[in-house]
Amino acid sequence: MSDKKLRVVHYINQFYAGIGGEEKADVPPEVREAVVGPGMALRAALGDDAEIVATVICGDSYFNEHLEEAQKAVVEMIRQYNPDVVVAGPAFNAGRYGVACGAVAKAVLDELGIPVVSGMFPENPGVDMYRKYAYIVETGNSAASMRQAIPKMAKLAVKVGRGEELGTPEEEGYMERGVRKNIFLDKRGSMRAVEMLVAKLNDQPFTTEYPMPTFDRVEPGKAIADVSKAKIALVTSGGIVPKGNPDRIESSSASKYGKYDIAGVSDLTEDTYETAHGGYDPTYANEDSDRVLPVDVLREMEAAGKIGELHRYFYTTTGNGTSVANAAKFAKEIAAELVADGVQAVILTST
Amino acid sequence: MRLELGNIFIKDVQFGSETKVENGVLYVNKEELLAELVDERLASIDVELAKPGESTRIVPVKDAIEPRVKVEGPGGLFPGFVSKVDMVGSGRTHVLKGACVLTTGKVVGFQEGIVDMSGPGAEYTPFSKTNNIVIIAQPVEGLERHSHEAALRLMGLKAAAYLGEAGRNVTPDEVVVYDCPPLQEALQQYPELPKVAYVYMLQSQGLLHDTYFYGVDVKQILPTFMYPTEVMDGAIVSGNCVSACDKNTTYHHLNSPIIHDLLERHGKDFNFIGVVVTNENVTLADKERSSNFTAKLVHWLGVDGVIISEEGFGNPDADLIMNSTKLEKLGIKTVCVTDEYAGRDGASQSLADSNPLANAVVTAGNANELIVLPPMERIIGDASADVVDVIAGGFAGSLQPDGSIKAEIQIITGATNELGFNKMSARML
Numbered sequence A: 001m002s003d004k005k006l007r008v009v010h011y012i013n014q015f016y017a018g019i020g021g022e023e024k025a026d027v028p029p030e031v032r033e034a035v036v037g038p039g040m041a042l043r044a045a046l047g048d049d050a051e052i053v054a055t056v057i058c059g060d061s062y063f064n065e066h067l068e069e070a071q072k073a074v075v076e077m078i079r080q081y082n083p084d085v086v087v088a089g090p091a092f093n094a095g096r097y098g099v100a101c102g103a104v105a106k107a108v109l110d111e112l113g114i115p116v117v118s119g120m121f122p123e124n125p126g127v128d129m130y131r132k133y134a135y136i137v138e139t140g141n142s143a144a145s146m147r148q149a150i151p152k153m154a155k156l157a158v159k160v161g162r163g164e165e166l167g168t169p170e171e172e173g174y175m176e177r178g179v180r181k182n183i184f185l186d187k188r189g190s191m192r193a194v195e196m197l198v199a200k201l202n203d204q205p206f207t208t209e210y211p212m213p214t215f216d217r218v219e220p221g222k223a224i225a226d227v228s229k230a231k232i233a234l235v236t237s238g239g240i241v242p243k244g245n246p247d248r249i250e251s252s253s254a255s256k257y258g259k260y261d262i263a264g265v266s267d268l269t270e271d272t273y274e275t276a277h278g279g280y281d282p283t284y285a286n287e288d289s290d291r292v293l294p295v296d297v298l299r300e301m302e303a304a305g306k307i308g309e310l311h312r313y314f315y316t317t318t319g320n321g322t323s324v325a326n327a328a329k330f331a332k333e334i335a336a337e338l339v340a341d342g343v344q345a346v347i348l349t350s351t
Numbered sequence B: 001m002r003l004e005l006g007n008i009f010i011k012d013v014q015f016g017s018e019t020k021v022e023n024g025v026l027y028v029n030k031e032e033l034l035a036e037l038v039d040e041r042l043a044s045i046d047v048e049l050a051k052p053g054e055s056t057r058i059v060p061v062k063d064a065i066e067p068r069v070k071v072e073g074p075g076g077l078f079p080g081f082v083s084k085v086d087m088v089g090s091g092r093t094h095v096l097k098g099a100c101v102l103t104t105g106k107v108v109g110f111q112e113g114i115v116d117m118s119g120p121g122a123e124y125t126p127f128s129k130t131n132n133i134v135i136i137a138q139p140v141e142g143l144e145r146h147s148h149e150a151a152l153r154l155m156g157l158k159a160a161a162y163l164g165e166a167g168r169n170v171t172p173d174e175v176v177v178y179d180c181p182p183l184q185e186a187l188q189q190y191p192e193l194p195k196v197a198y199v200y201m202l203q204s205q206g207l208l209h210d211t212y213f214y215g216v217d218v219k220q221i222l223p224t225f226m227y228p229t230e231v232m233d234g235a236i237v238s239g240n241c242v243s244a245c246d247k248n249t250t251y252h253h254l255n256s257p258i259i260h261d262l263l264e265r266h267g268k269d270f271n272f273i274g275v276v277v278t279n280e281n282v283t284l285a286d287k288e289r290s291s292n293f294t295a296k297l298v299h300w301l302g303v304d305g306v307i308i309s310e311e312g313f314g315n316p317d318a319d320l321i322m323n324s325t326k327l328e329k330l331g332i333k334t335v336c337v338t339d340e341y342a343g344r345d346g347a348s349q350s351l352a353d354s355n356p357l358a359n360a361v362v363t364a365g366n367a368n369e370l371i372v373l374p375p376m377e378r379i380i381g382d383a384s385a386d387v388v389d390v391i392a393g394g395f396a397g398s399l400q401p402d403g404s405i406k407a408e409i410q411i412i413t414g415a416t417n418e419l420g421f422n423k424m425s426a427r428m429l
Helices: A039-046 A060-065 A067-079 A095-112 A125-130 A143-161 A189-201 A283-287 A295-303 A324-340 B030-036 B120-124 B145-167 B183-188 B228-233 B250-254 B257-265 B284-301 B315-329
Strands: A006-013 A030-032 A050-058 A085-092 A116-120 A135-138 A180-184 A231-236 A240-242 A258-261 A273-275 A313-316 A345-349 B002-009 B012-015 B020-022 B025-028 B042-050 B056-061 B063-065 B068-072 B091-097 B099-104 B113-116 B131-139 B174-179 B195-203 B210-213 B224-226 B236-239 B271-280 B305-309 B333-340 B361-366 B370-373 B378-381 B405-408 B424-428
Touching: A006 A039, A006 A067, A006 A095, A006 A143, A039 A050, A039 A143, A050 A060, A050 A067, A050 A143, A060 A067, A060 A095, A067 A095, A085 A095, A085 A143, A095 A116, A095 A125, A116 A125, A116 A143, A125 A135, A135 A143, A180 B361, A189 B257, A189 B305, A189 B333, A189 B361, A189 B424, A231 A295, A231 A324, A240 A258, A240 A313, A273 A283, A313 A324, B002 B228, B012 B042, B012 B131, B020 B145, B025 B131, B025 B145, B030 B042, B030 B145, B042 B145, B063 B145, B063 B250, B068 B145, B091 B145, B099 B145, B113 B120, B120 B370, B131 B145, B131 B378, B145 B236, B145 B250, B174 B228, B183 B271, B195 B210, B195 B257, B195 B284, B195 B315, B224 B228, B224 B284, B228 B250, B228 B257, B228 B271, B236 B250, B257 B271, B257 B305, B271 B284, B271 B315, B284 B315, B305 B315, B315 B333
Parallel strands: A006 A050, A006 A085, A085 A116, A116 A135, A231 A313, A231 A345, B002 B091, B012 B025, B056 B378, B099 B131, B195 B271, B195 B305, B305 B333, B333 B361, B361 B424
Antiparallel strands: A030 A050, A180 B424, A240 A273, A258 A313, B002 B174, B020 B025, B042 B131, B056 B099, B056 B113, B063 B099, B068 B091, B210 B236, B224 B271, B370 B405
8 A cells, every 4th residue: 555656635825825925815725736835845745645736725715714715625626636645735824824724624624535734833713613624734933944734644544545654643743632642552550550559659650541531610590580470391311202202313422413303292101201321220211201301390380380481392312422513513503593492491301 | 368369271162062171171061051041030041152253243231250269268259249249259160261251242331342252342341252151041021121130130140150160179270369458467577568458449320331349239338348369259349331332241340450460569659558349320429428438448548559440431530530539639649440432533522520630541542433343243142233333332323234334442342441351442533
């Protein structure tokens, strides 16, 4: 496989394409079957391992002001050249250029599944926004560091283009992407734990295999002044679904959530609802799903005028093993719909 | 407590007219074994053999148990289940090393695993390397889930105890001696070395998330002390598996790797005093109570450091962090062993709870990482979409038309074991 010459598409901005500076930053995407600007140095560094089959160029202002359109257009241009790897930049400390390179990387990875290599100064906002989607080589803050940046990017591009197993960010020279990857080590976990304990007891240096993340803290919203007028929705991570789990929400590591109509439903029974959740004993939730999603009690409160109204739909997913990224994505969509539907309060049940 | 562990290396398992061990081969009299396992809750029981390297898939796997027999000393294997509730962990025990009982049959919940005897999936499970006696049991019509689980649990333990008897009078290939003295004596040993203990967290969140200690459901215990050797006679028994990757099977408890590795370095790098067993109940009050008791007991032992192992994920992450932070605040250094749920792309945060005091962590890997398990020639159990698409780690469409399975490694029995049984880890890229 290493004999095959890799196909590279290079993404650069209007400045490095020689079109012009700020006054030309609004040019829309174009593609040239040529090596352009920093592509010359890139071509030299790639040598016989890879060839630049096309260069996609876009103005930085255009890209940032027409993000979705620009991403789409750039992806389509790249797609037709069927590359093994895309190189974007280097962008150094140019903020909008870095963001554009990152956005290209995300779109290319999501839409085409092709890896992207870029180069940026660590403080470029493109690094934090898009580090998950690209292998970003650390550069200096200006084009003066071009000569150091390009060979590193070329080397990495060949490696990822060939699908070779990558070492750690330090070994390969890219900035940490924040992506966890499994690896087989020489020693089993228990012995690694024993050795880490010995180091810690003796005040010797040790490296944790998982640095603890810093969690977001969410401030509680203001209390509802008059609950008897409020429209209240039920949302759960306890996996309550109509019997048969029609949307096949996973028992663990949910990739989706469900939205179900409970107009006219005053009680969740064994025959009508169940849980899809694989992380707790489902027996009691299956007997009576109101235990997790209290529709029965809320209907009583609705009838008694204690709450204004129970929202017509409930939202549900399984919290079991579901990544925080997925959970946050679901929440964003669900919250937007609830707000649009005039819901004032949510009872969020977990298990 | 002084325990001699006599390992008899089993290279092969075969059916035969008599259950016996001869020249490293375990022969199994199938009829006699089946007769041992009769249970009114089980409608049918069958036995098959699965060996390393075969194109064989076993699914859904509930538990794995190593055959052992108590040769000398008080009590018997699996106290509270197949033996009376004597204190175990001293005397002499023989082990059929290389043999393993696996239990399978109709799904109890969502939460059972896959063992492939060859191919990429085999790399992730220890049970692709053992000669397996697979017991396939179907429940009687309408059997309630908790009774179903209890019947399967007992069946597996009985099978392992029955097979272990074959090693009673066999001369072991090796004998390892573990000597764990009572507390006062233990504390006086190796005065120049730091003292350490082990905090052994046991999952106790309900059906298929349970664990038993001398026959007691650990939901009902308060944290307590244990000699390291007690596990080697089956003091701790799995209540079958939740997410199969990180539920400790009974086999894992019998061979509890942190205990073995602490004993290995005992007297060289530290003085290993003993084990505190604790649980992972679901309510906050239970978590507070158990972590407070754990911190108190560890402090009481007077040790300088501990290893804490978690079992399961999500909800028990809170117990792990409580245990670690409460001990660190008492000045006791901790190392935590966990696994991760960082999403299929590895880009999400890995734990449901966190604290900067837990600064020494060993990870058994990201359970969400995807794997494709190629089709196998032989299936033991049930590899239909009804099972594969719904067990934890599977999803709609996991079972591919050609019989291969695309799923998270969560689906593989023991893949991210948090006792540190495996060599897998994860790193940041």
